[in-house]
């Protein structure tokens with residue numbers, strides 16, 4: 001059997017491991033897919049389900065084939081033996097009642113396939129009671145059942161849950177890999193030809209997430225992100241100047257009316273500050289905001305660590321206030337005041 005999951009880019013080690021397990025019939029009945037948002041956990045979980053259900057499995061075809069009725073239904077989210085559990089709309093937790101329902105579903109038999117797959121999205125949202133209720137099912141699920149827990153951090157799950165599952169870690173793309181994968185995308189190729197700077201800015205803004213890169217290829221979204229990055233870059237440049245007047249002016253250019261826009265801009269600013277603080281200690285530290293390490297190193301050298309920490313603290317406070325629904329202009333003026341006072 002050739003490598004399965006050829007339709008998915010990246011996460012080579014995880015794909016190879018799952019391919020071997022499918023070929024040898026050693027796929028564990030409980031798996032944790034752990035990795036950052038945008039690293040392909042959900043896609044992998046669905047493709048794994050499709051591989052188990054695929055009607056052309058065992059034939060000389062890609063696995064999953066992506067074309068048979070089972071693959072098509074998985075893609076459309078209507079395959080009856082695939083169950084997805086996530087926090088309900090407006091809720092942040094998955095409670096014990098939902099896990100009891102899942103256990104009742106586990107006791108039933110498959111509809112169309114020899115397998116049944118249960119995907120628990122945001123598994124860390126299960127409270128302790130819910131996780132405990134799941135233990136027996138993880139230990140000895142009925143024949144043919146595979147349970148996939150998706151999480152940003154397996155550390156947030158109970159040790160008893162972790163010990164019953166095989167752990168697979170998914171990773172974001174590095175900038176070079178992302179660029180390679182996007183090279184075959186017509187819109188990206190056109191952008192790279194017409195405006196190499198914008199193509200580079202897109203790679204930076206995608207933060208290693210292919211899905212986000214594809215979203216950014218949409219012109220409107222790209223323009224919005226670029227203007228946010230410009231605002232953040234201006235703040236960082238001003239941070240290197242003496243006194244607080246320039247910084248004050250740069251901060252005033254942050255989006256000041258829409259909550260969502262200010263939240264995004266502050267998140268970017270906090271990523272940039274984090275990069276610079278880390279670079280002061282370790283020039284090889286992994287970066288989340290900057291794409292070009294040399295630029296980042298030069299900036300890090302131009303700003304004192306105390307100044308970085310002070311702004312970083314003030315931004316964290318502003319983010320906190322925003323998340324508590326504080327009035328947007330007030331959050332921004334509090335931030336300005338904090339900067340001016342220091």
Ligand SMILES: [Zn+2]
Nearest residue numbers: 054065068071
């Ligand atoms: Zn198929």
